[in-house]
Amino acid sequence: MSTDPFALFDAWYAEARTTEINDSNAMALATVDAAGQPSVRMVLLKGHGPDGFVFYTNREGRKAADLAAMPKAALLFHWKSVRRQIRIEGAVSHVSDAESDAYFASRSRDSQLGAWASDQSRPLPDRATFEARYAEMRARFDGGPVPRPPHWGGYRVAPERLEFWQDREHRLHERRVFTRAGDGWREGLLYP
Template sequence: MTDPFALFDTWFTEARETEINDSNAMALATADASGMPSLRMVLLKGHDRQGFVFYTNLGSNKASDLKANPQAALLFHWKSLRRQIRVAGQVSSVDDAAADAYFASRSRDSQLGAWASLQSEPLDSRDTFMARYDEVRARYDGQDVPRPPHWSGFRIAPQRFEFWEDREHRLHHRRVFLPDGDAWTEGLLYP
C-alpha cells in the first residue's frame, strides 16, 4: 500500500480495537519562536486527507508555539500492536464551523471546563479552578454552552509519514512516505 492515509486508517482501525485506553492519543511536538521544543499528549479528534485535527485553549503553550512556528510533529504509539506512526507537517487553524461543531459534541462538563480553565497559566490551588468551574456552571445553567473565543482547533497537514513496526532482535521495519506532487513516494529506512 503506497497511500499513507489509507495505511494510517488501517492501523488506526486496528488500534481502536486493541488499545485499552485512548487509541486516539498522540504525542504533539512543537517548538517556540526561539526553537525550544515542547512535547505533550493530545487527542486526535478528526483526520482526513487534509490532515490531523486536535483542539485546545488558544492561550495554551502549544497554541502559542504553533502561532510562532506553524510546524509540528505527531507520534502515535500503539504498544499492543507494537507499531508507531510519525507525522510531520504544516499547521493551520480549523475554521469556526469545525470548532463549533466539535465543541458542541463535547460533554457539558468538558464545555464548562473549557470556559473555566486558563490552560497553562499558574494555578494556586485546585479549589481556585473548581470555584471558576462552579461560576461558569451557574452562568450557563439551563442554557447551551457556547464555544469560548479562546478555544479552537489546529490541523497538521502531513509532509512526511513514517510507519514503524517492531520486529525481533530490533530488526524493525520502517516505511517512510514523502509527497511527490499529488502523490506520495514510499521508501524504507534502516532500523
Template sequence: MTDRQTVTDPDALFETWLAEAQASEPNDPVAMTLATVGADGQPSARMVLMKGHDARGFVFYSNQQSRKAGELAGTPRAALLFHWKSLRRQVRIEGPVSIVAADEADAYFASRGRDSQLGAWASDQSRPLDARETFEARFDEMAARFEGGAVPRPPHWGGYRVNPERIEFWQDRAHRLHERRLFTRDGDGWTEGLLYP
C-alpha cells in the same frame, strides 16, 4: 521477515492501523504526542487526542491561548507520534499546522460533554494556578452562567490541523530488525521508501 501491506496511500494505511489499535489498545488509541518548538528553540511535547483525520491531515483541539498555541503561532509546524504498544507500532507525522475552520470547531465543541465544555471556559490553560480550589470555583461560576442553556464555544478555543509532509509507519520486528516505511509528500501525491531500522 516481512509482511508489508501493499497499500501505498498513507491515509488509508493509517486508518487500517488505527482500526486495529482501536480494537486492541486498552486506553485512548487516538492519543498522540504533539511536539512544538518555542521562539527560543526549546522543543516541547505533550499528549493530545486526535479528533479527526482525513486527507487534509490530523486534527486536535485546544485553548488557543495555551503554551502550545503560542508556539504554533510563532512556528506553525508540528510533529505527532502515535505509539500503539499492544501492536508494537508507531506512526510519526511531520508538517505545517493550520487553524480549523470555525464551523468545524463549533460542531466538535457541541459534541463534547457539558463538563468538558464548561472546563474550556473555566481554564486559563498553561497559566499559573494558585490553588485547585480557584479552578473549581471558576468551573462552578461557568456552570451557573450557562445553567439551563447550551454552552457556546469560547472564542479562545479551537482546532488545529497538522497537514503531513512526512508520515513514517514503524513496525517492531524480531531482533530489532524493525520495518520503517516513509511516505513523503510529492505534489498532490506521495512517494514511498524504506528506512534502515
C-alpha cells in the same frame, strides 16, 4: 501492502482502536517556541483525512503560542498493543470556526464548561481556584447551551512526512516512510 499513507493509517488506527486499552486516539504533539525550545505533550486526535490530523485546545495556552511562532508540528502515535507507531510531520493551521463549533457541541457539558474555566498552561495557585471558576461557569450557563469560547478551537497538521514503524524481533524493525511529492507521495524504507 498499501501505497497510500492515509489508507495505511486508517488500517493501523482501526486495529489500534480495537486493541489499545486506553485512548487509542492519543498522540504526542511536538512543537517549538520562538526561541527554538521544543515541547511535547499528549493530545487527542479528533479527526483525520488526506487534508490532515485534527486536535482541539485552548488557543491561549503554550502549545498555541508555539504554533503561532512556528506553525509546524510533529505527531506520534504509539500503540504498544500492536507494537506499532506512526510519526507525522507537517504544517499547522486553524480548522474553520464551523468545524470547531461542531466538535465543541459534541463534547460533554462538563468538558464544555471546563474549556471556559481553564486558563490553560498558566500558573494556578491551587485546585480550589479552578474548581471555583468551574462552578462559576456552571452558574453562568445554568442549564442553557454552552457556546464555544472564542479562545478555543482546532488545529490541523497537514502531513508532509509520515513514517510507519512496525516492531520486529531482534530490533529488525520495519520502517516505511512517505514524503509529499507534488500532489502525491514518494514511498521508501528506512533502516531500523
